Amino acid sequence: MKGKATSFDIAHRAGVSQSTVSRALRGSPLVSEETRRRIQQAADELKYKVDKNASNLRTRHSGTLALLLFEDPTADDSHINPFFLSMLGSITRACAQRGYDLLVSFQQLSNDWHADYADTRKADGIILLGYGDYLAYRDKLQMLVDQGTRFVRWGAVLPDQPDVSIGCDNFRGGQDVTRHLLEQGRRRIAFLGDASSHYPEFFERYRGYADVLEHAALPVEPQLQVNAESTEQSGYTAMETLLDRKAPFDAIFAASDLIAIGAIRALADRGLSIPGDVAVAGFDDIPTASFVNPPLTTVRQDTREAGEALVENLLRLIQGEPAESGMLPVKLVVRKSSLRSR
Amino acid sequence: MKGKATSFDIAHRAGVSQSTVSRALRGSPLVSEETRRRIQQAADELKYKVDKNASNLRTRHSGTLALLLFEDPTADDSHINPFFLSMLGSITRACAQRGYDLLVSFQQLSNDWHADYADTRKADGIILLGYGDYLAYRDKLQMLVDQGTRFVRWGAVLPDQPDVSIGCDNFRGGQDVTRHLLEQGRRRIAFLGDASSHYPEFFERYRGYADVLEHAALPVEPQLQVNAESTEQSGYTAMETLLDRKAPFDAIFAASDLIAIGAIRALADRGLSIPGDVAVAGFDDIPTASFVNPPLTTVRQDTREAGEALVENLLRLIQGEPAESGMLPVKLVVRKSSLRSR
DNA sequence: CTGAAAGCGCTTACAG
DNA sequence: CTGAAAGCGCTTACAG
Structure with missing residues (x-):
């Protein structure tokens, strides 16, 4: 032969x-x-x-979806945000279940990703997953929409979006964490993470936090908020910044687990005990969260469900059916890092 | 338009x-x-x-590689072995650098993965990455070779393999860990992990371990070896089995970090202190390794280099150039879990 | 139920 | 340097 x-x-x-x-x-x-x-x-x-190339050429579709993963602070190789990695896993599975192949690619925000896989017919649609300045790439999203590219995005679900976005209930998650910390007797809760419309997911978490504080008639103090992006390093630095401000606080709500982990390190380096001196909570429930010392209280986003929803909606778009943005429920996971006494 | x-x-x-x-x-x-x-x-x-479909059809190649990831104990969705996830990251990057796209797919050993992507011309070659009974899928590898499929495999590098395999120096890693434990004054070191030709990577680590013991004129005791596959659960169970045997030991060399983490939990549940009562070391240096309590001594496999080597060699095969199996160096990473005193 | 034929959108000898 | 033409391996109306 x-x-x-x-x-x-x-x-x-x-x-x-x-x-x-x-x-x-x-x-x-x-x-x-x-x-x-x-x-x-x-x-x-x-x-x-x-031969798929021949059959795809004839039928005008590829049976393939593309996953574009991007991080603003481009992570060194293998150190991709574990939460995204987990999403990658569930998306791959969800695709396989529906008979679709998945093309994976890392992108930088600055690249021309908005004009690639779908245009070259390598993929029927695109899943966008990443972390970066939303305002900076909103135009690109609009461009994708204008071009008629089929895509869905993991991220904050806001009222005025041009695209189909799936995200978790970040606002609710922020509320849950803050309420829990209050229940544990904490009163001066700091927020580590960007809190502006540039980073809508973090911002929603922050808004949930502020909402609960206000309802408890507690002040939302600007000096208790420090910007941080989702890396351990950034969390460490933010924690140091907060400590240097000398404003008293008894709890940290970090906008992501990676930030929380960095913060824990910084606190330990300054000789502060967790949760004795400071309670700490994060967001995402990455695998490491249960292993840090002390185990980290956090908010779980169901990545399995998320992957399903993304693929499901993208396929709907591809088939010309209506698809809608949607919010997935979150779940507070309480561990030692936020509990009153050991 | x-x-x-x-x-x-x-x-x-x-x-x-x-x-x-x-x-x-x-x-x-x-x-x-x-x-x-x-x-x-x-x-x-x-x-x-x-249009890639048209151009691929004409040129008879796709500019795409397929990554087949399989785990024997099929992990629940997002809980893919973190080491593989890390490899996935570096392979994706290595592909991108060379202008290749990457198709990712999870497979079970039992599936017909040996006759897919390459045959349908969706990919020019395949990267095999996974954990499973080597003897069980060796025939499939042979079949791939016979069919002329281009593929490389991450795994143990053994003398008699039909395929191109890239792996780390498992034997050396096993030696390094064992030597380190001996230097720390440990004398009765147990090995948790399969130690047979069904799982050649683990077996090589075991052989390195046995080699050092023998050179130190110490006995290699069968009752100090317990089978375990690379999951935390399996490590936990194996640790319990070992404890139940009542054979004294003062150190654990786990064939993977996941096993080590399970073992640490089991030891803690029985009230044993680490490294006070028992020193523990793992293998892989997954991200969590530095966060467990106490931080885990382990062997780092350079996933970046590994991804490069896999892609590099696969591309060579695709271009009809000679490619060779090769072993990558390992690096002992000493952390608290194995140190004599705190 | 089956066959002959057109055509998907390219790439690449071949001829100029 | 450029164009006309064949052909990559399929799918799918169209005609029977």
């Missing part, structure tokens, strides 16, 4: 026309059972597989 | 033939600068992108 077998080879071997081979292998009801069996057998014998 | 522009549209707009458009866009030296510029401009204006 030289080269791969084609449908003509199968046709020849099964004594039918090439068109019939194609029909049989695609499961067309027009083919008789007997013929189908003969063709299937010939195909098996020659280890024939339909 | 209805539908996407094709090369004919560009040709029309630029006033040249379609063949010239194709040449210009592929960077053929046959096209004059002036013509190329005009074509490029027309392409930009129409936001034209070459």
